[in-house]
Amino acid sequence: MFRIKRSTHPVDQLLPAGQMGALGLQHVLAMYAGAVAVPLIVGGALGMSKADIGYLINADLLVSGVSTLIQCLGFWRFGVRLPLMQGCTFAAVTPMVFIGTSGGGLTAIYGAVIVSGVLMILLAPLWGRLLRFFPPLVTGTVITIIGLALIPVAVNWAAGGVGAPDFGAPRNLALALGVLLLVLVVQRFAPVFLSRISVLAGIVAGTLVAIPLGFTDFSGVSDAPVFGVSTPFHFGLPTFDVAAIIAMTVVMLVTMTETTGDILAVGETTGDILAVGEMTGSPVDGARLADGLRADGLSTVLGGVFNTFPYTAFGQNAGLVGLTKVYSRFVVAVGGAILVILGLFPILGEIVARIPAPVLGGAGIVMFGTVAAIGIRMLAKVAFNDNGNLMVVAVSLGVGLIPTAVPNIYSDFPNWFRTIMESGISAGALCAVVLNLLFNHTTRTR
Numbered sequence: 322m323f324r325i326k327r328s329t330h331p332v333d334q335l336l337p338a339g340q341m342g343a344l345g346l347q348h349v350l351a352m353y354a355g356a357v358a359v360p361l362i363v364g365g366a367l368g369m370s371k372a373d374i375g376y377l378i379n380a381d382l383l384v385s386g387v388s389t390l391i392q393c394l395g396f397w398r399f400g401v402r403l404p405l406m407q408g409c410t411f412a413a414v415t416p417m418v419f420i421g422t423s424g425g426g427l428t429a430i431y432g433a434v435i436v437s438g439v440l441m442i443l444l445a446p447l448w449g450r451l452l453r454f455f456p457p458l459v460t461g462t463v464i465t466i467i468g469l470a471l472i473p474v475a476v477n478w479a480a481g482g483v484g485a486p487d488f489g490a491p492r493n494l495a496l497a498l499g500v501l502l503l504v505l506v507v508q509r510f511a512p513v514f515l516s517r518i519s520v521l522a523g524i525v526a527g528t529l530v531a532i533p534l535g536f537t538d539f540s541g542v543s544d545a546p547v548f549g550v551s552t553p554f555h556f557g558l559p560t561f562d563v564a565a566i567i568a569m570t571v572v573m574l575v576t577m578t579e580t581t582g583d584i585l586a587v588g589e590t591t592g593d594i595l596a597v598g599e600m601t602g603s604p605v606d607g608a609r610l611a612d613g614l615r616a617d618g619l620s621t622v623l624g625g626v627f628n629t630f631p632y633t634a635f636g637q638n639a640g641l642v643g644l645t646k647v648y649s650r651f652v653v654a655v656g657g658a659i660l661v662i663l664g665l666f667p668i669l670g671e672i673v674a675r676i677p678a679p680v681l682g683g684a685g686i687v688m689f690g691t692v693a694a695i696g697i698r699m700l701a702k703v704a705f706n707d708n709g710n711l712m713v714v715a716v717s718l719g720v721g722l723i724p725t726a727v728p729n730i731y732s733d734f735p736n737w738f739r740t741i742m743e744s745g746i747s748a749g750a751l752c753a754v755v756l757n758l759l760f761n762h763t764t765r766t767r
Contacts, residue, residue: 331648331649332402332403332404332648332649332650333649333650333651334648334649334651335649335651336647336649336651336652341649341651341652341655342655344647344652344655344656345652345653345654345655345656345657345658345659346655346656346659347518347656348406348638348652348653348656349656349659349660349663350518350521351406351518351638352406352408352635352638353518353521354518354520354521354524354684354688355408355411355520355635355688356381356382356385356408356409356635356660357378357381357382357673358411358681358685358688359381359409359410359411359413359414359630360374360377360378360380360381360409360629360630361374361378361673361674361676361681362414362418362471362474363377363414363417363418363421363430363630364377364674365482365483365678366418366421366422367418367421367422367426367427371671371674371675372671372674373556374670374674375667375670375671375672375673375674376551376555376628376667376670377628377629377670378669378670378673378674379549379551379663379664379665379666379667379669379670380551380555380627380628380629380664381408381409381629381630381664382660382661382663382664382669382670383550383551383627383629383660383661383663383664383665384551384620384623384624384627384629384632384664385407385408385409385632385657385660385664386657386658386659386660386661386662386663386664387620387623387657387661388407388408388616388617388620388623388632388657389405389406389407389653389654389656389657389660390654390657390658390661391407391616391619391620392405392407392613392616392617392620392634393405393650393651393653393654393657394650394654395612395616398611398612398615399612399615399616399619400612400613400615400616401584401609401610401612401613401616402609402612402650403584403587403613403650404587404638404642404648404649404650404652404653405583405584405587405613405634405635405638405639405650405653406634406635406638406639406653406656406657407616407617407620407632407633407634407635407657408632408633408635409624409629409630409631409632409633410572410575410576410579410630410631410632410633411467411468411471411689411692412463412464412467412572412575412576412579412631412633412746413434413569413572413576413630413631414467414471414474414746415467415470415471415724415744415745415746415747416565416568416569416571416572416740416744416746416747417430417434417569417630419568419739419740419743419744420433420562420565420568420569420740423736423739423740423743424736425560425562425565426556426557427556427557427628428556428557428558428559428560429559429560429561429562429565430565430630431554431556431559431625431626431628432559432560432561432562432565432566432625433561433562433565433566433568433569434569434621434622434624434625434630434631435559435621435622435625435626436561436566436569436570437566437569437570437572437573437621437631438573438618438619438620438621438622438623438624438625438631439618439622440570440573440618441573441576441577441614441615441617441618441621442614442615442618442619442622443618444577444614445577445611445612445614445615445618446611448577448581448610448611448614449607449610449611452578452581454754454757454758454762455574455578455581455754456703456757456761457699457700457702457703458700458703458710458713458714458753458757458761459578459713459750459753459754459757460575460578460579460582460696460699461696461697461698461699461700461702461703461714462696462700462713462714462717462718462721462749462753463575463578463696463717463721463746463749463750463753464575464579464692464693464695464696464699465693465696465697465700465718466696466717466718466721466722466745466746466749466750467575467692467693467696467746468689468690468691468692468693468694468695468696469693469718469721469722469725470721470722470724470725470745470746471685471689471692472686472689472690472693473725474685474689475681475682475684475685475686475688475689476682476686477678477682478497478678478679478681478682478685479493479494479497479498479678479679479682479683479685479686480493480494480497480679480682481493481678481679482678485678492534493678493679493682494679496527496530496531496534496536496677496679496680496683497679497680497682497683497686498683499527499530499683500523500524500526500527500679500680500682500683500684501523501683501684501686501687503522503523503526503527503683504519504520504522504523504683504684504687505519505687507519507522507523519687520684520687520688523680523683523684523687524676524680524681524684527677527679527680527683527684528676528677528680531677531679531680536677536679536680537675537676537677538675539672539675546667546668547666547667547668548665548666548667549665549666549667550665551627551628551629551664552627553626553627553628554626554628555628556628559625562740563737564736564737564738564739564740564741565740567737567740567741568740568741568744568747569631571741571746571747571750571751572631572746572747572750573621573631574750574754575746575750576617576621576631576632576633577614577617579633579634580613580614580617580633580634581610581613581614583633583634583635583639584610584613584634585610587639587642587648613634617632617633617634620632638653638656700714709760709761710760710761712756712760713753713756713757713760713761714753716752716756717749717750717752717753717756718749720745720748720749720752721745721746721748721749721750721752722745722749723745723748724742724743724744724745724748725745728743731743
């Protein structure tokens, strides 16, 4: 464990440069696999070329780094100034895939992302009052739905990717299983530092094994520019579809809840905010919480402008803060700076875009299953001594998983309805919020 001086608050301490670099890199490694998963999923679902997916990945890394710097260092009323790493939220994946594949394309996705980011900025000061409508009952249910809805994505990857000529071939599934087993072995037996990046280790090792077996070809990577900057609206000017905006607004509410949990987890809660945990001992009141959510909103707007997606604080990095007991926000800011540097080298995005689908499938089962497990862990805090809470979870899970179980069930409905309901995440979230209001915020008559 690193020794640091106690003359200033732990959140504001500056460590020696070598330690800052090592710990910042560790934060990047802990979140890297999750960070690049969203552009990989969305780009693959939209049938984009390897070069375009690589562009999405680099844009994501660049904006992730900028978002982290805003959140950790802050300016004016943007940024909670706590050790929080930012990345693309999984909550937006399913809605964005449907918006993109139902005719809107990337421009409709980016229009909805920009509007939802602006709404997040405007809603941030009021969020403390609305937080009681998003208890663990609602957030746990929604996060569970997110994980379960993403599992089919990982399974399709494991089989070789939708549309692959060898889809379901035994060698594809064997490679995915090998990656999955390697992740488990590293998680169980490796030193703590390596176990924190077990998913990334599995992806790297699986790719190295896959190259001589002919699963992928990196020959085109050398054609990519070594250095480049993501330019605004690279894929076209955004378009604004009402149904897409509504679906992304629901995601925005889930994202705000997710970020709130991470902020309260690393800060000591005071005043009008419900206490859910503390690490750093740095007080978080309503105004400071609003600053953190504004940073999320600004990052999301930047994402829509610079060809990437909505942003939230990453829970795995909040957990890493608790594990290392190093609470300096400047350490995480160094991690953000590393992400910015990575985002300026398109060749890195091209390399990630060529990782074989079965390798991603084996790792994805762990990543997306972990998301569902986190939701279940949140639900463990909920009292189920009457049928009200049980009904909220049961019906919301059922409604949220309908599009996953029967993807074409809403094909005869209008597009605005399909945009909202064919995303199990937005459908399940709406259901959970409404049912929670019905069972827990209305007077029961007998």
